[in-house]
Amino acid sequence: MARSSARGLLAIVTALLTACTAPAQPRPAPPAATPSEPSPPASRPAHVWPFTKFRGLDYVAVRDLAKRYGLKAVWTKREEVMALSDARGVRLTFERDQRDFHLDGARVFLGELTYLSGDDLWVPKLDVIKTIAPLFAPADHTPFLPAPPKLIVIDPGHGGTDPGKQNTRLKLDEKDMTLDVALRLKKLLELRGYKVVLTRATDTRFSNSPVVDLPMRAAVANKAGADIFLSLHFNAVDRDPERVSGVETYVLTPQFQVSTQPEQDREMVKTYYPGNRQDTANALLGYSLHRQLVTDLKASDRGYKRYRLAVLRTLACPGVLVEAAYLSNDAEARRVATPEFRQQIAEAVAEGISNYAATLAALRQPPDPDKK
Secondary structure (H helix, E strand, C coil): HHHHHHHHHHHHHHHHHHHCCCCCCCCCCCCCCEEEEEEEECCCCCCCCCCCCCCCCCEHHHHHHHHHHEEEEEECCCEEEEEECCCEEEEEEEEEECEEEEEEEEECCCCCCEEEEEEEEEEEEEHHHHHHHHCCHHHHHHHCCCCCCCEEEEEEEEEEEEEEEEEEEEEEEEHHHHHHHHHHHHHHHHHHEEEEECCCCCCCHHHHHHHHHHHHHHHHHHCCCCCCEEEEEEEEECCCHHHHEEEEECCCCCCCCCCCCCCCCCHHHHCHHHHHHHHHHHHHHHHHHHHHHHHHHHHCCEEEEEEECCHHCCEEEEEEEEEECCCHHHHHHHHCCHHHHHHHHHHHHHHHHHHHHHHHHHHCCCCCCCCC
C-alpha cells in the first residue's frame, strides 16, 4: 500500500510539473475590425426619448424637446411653424415637412423631413440624438467630448494640377484662395496660442488622384496628433449662379443618418467610419464655425450640413469642411478677390474655433459649490 501510494503521489506531482512547464497555447486573434462594423458611438443620449413610428422611422415630438429643456413651445404659424423659447428668446424653430431647423438663428440640416401629426411637429429620433441634443445641451454629453484643442491642422483645398472651382471672368482659382486664407488663419491661431500645421503651404497636392489625395490630407492630421482638422474651400454652381451665394459647413454624417446630399451608394449609410468616433465634437465644432462665419461675413446661410466626405472619413480628431463663399456668383467672387474679405474669413474661422474651445473648457470646469 505504501509503495502504491508513493507511486500515485509521484504520478500526480509529475503531471503538475508537466502542466506548468508546457508551452501555453496561443489564443486565437480577435477578428480585424472593418469600417462597416459599428463601434461604440462617440456619444450616447443622456435622456431616453419617447418616440412614435411614422413612415417606418422613429420620431420624437417637438413638445417633448421643449419639456426636456424647459422651453415654451408655440405655433407661430398654425400647423406649419413651431418655435421653442426661453428667457433669452426664440431658441429653436421647426417647420413642417422640412429637412432643416434653426438653432439660435443658424440653419441646421436634418437627416429626414419633419412630420406633422395631431397637434405636434415631430423630428427624427436619430437627428435628436446626433444633432439637436448635442448642440442644444452639450453638457449632457461631456464624457464623450475631447479636451480643448491645442494643435490644429488646416487643409487648403485643392492645389497643384487641381485648381478647384474657378471664376474665369475674374481669373480666380479656388486653390489660390484657400491657400491665402489658410496662411492668414495660421497666423491668427498662432497668436491665440495654438500650434498649427498646414497640409500644404505651396501650390501642390499629394496626388493627382482624389482617391489618394484626400485621405492623405486626413493622414497629416492623424500623424500630427491634431485636435482639429479644418478643410477650407470655396463653392460654385452651374445653374443660376447669380442667385446662389453664402456659407456652407460640412461635418461627417453619423452612421445610419441620411446625409444632406444623399449618397448614391446606400451601403455608406450603414458604414461606421473612424471619423464617426467624433460625432458629438464634430457637431459642436461645425455649428460653432458655421454660425460665426454667417454672422461675421453677413453671408447667406446655406446651412450646417452632413456628408460622408472622403477627407473627413478617416480622421482621428474632430473635423469640418467649410465652403466660405461661391466663386460662381460674381458679386461674391469680387469680395473673395479682396485681401480684406479673405482676412475676414480667417478671423471668423479663428473666432469660431476659439468659441468651440471655450465651450469645451467650460464643460470641464467643476461646478461652483457657491452657486445654487
